[in-house]
Amino acid sequence: MIQWQKSSFSGGGEGNECVELARDDDSLLLRESDDPARILTVSRDGLAALLLQIRGRTGMCR
Numbered sequence: 001m002i003q004w005q006k007s008s009f010s011g012g013g014e015g016n017e018c019v020e021l022a023r024d025d026d027s028l029l030l031r032e033s034d035d036p037a038r039i040l041t042v043s044r045d046g047l048a049a050l051l052l053q054i055r056g057r058t059g060m061c062r
Contacts, residue, residue, distance in 0.1 A: 006033065 004020040017034040028047050030040045042050070 002029065004031070 002022045002024060004022045006020050007018050017032065020031050020033050020036075022029040022031075024041075027041045028044060030042060030047075031038060
């Protein structure tokens with residue numbers, strides 16, 4: 001069974017759509033909480049590169 005995790009920034013309540021992350025064997029899975037059927041499979045390196053790009057553009061990620 002896949003265990004999805006939400007960001008601590010999402011607030012955790014109903015109506016707080018956000019990106020969720022899970023691990024499946026050798027891959028990481030991403031999905032939008034308001035569209036859970038659409039799942040993106042990424043590598044650890046791919047996710048790290050994405051987060052570095054986001055951090056560089058917004059300056060808001062920690």
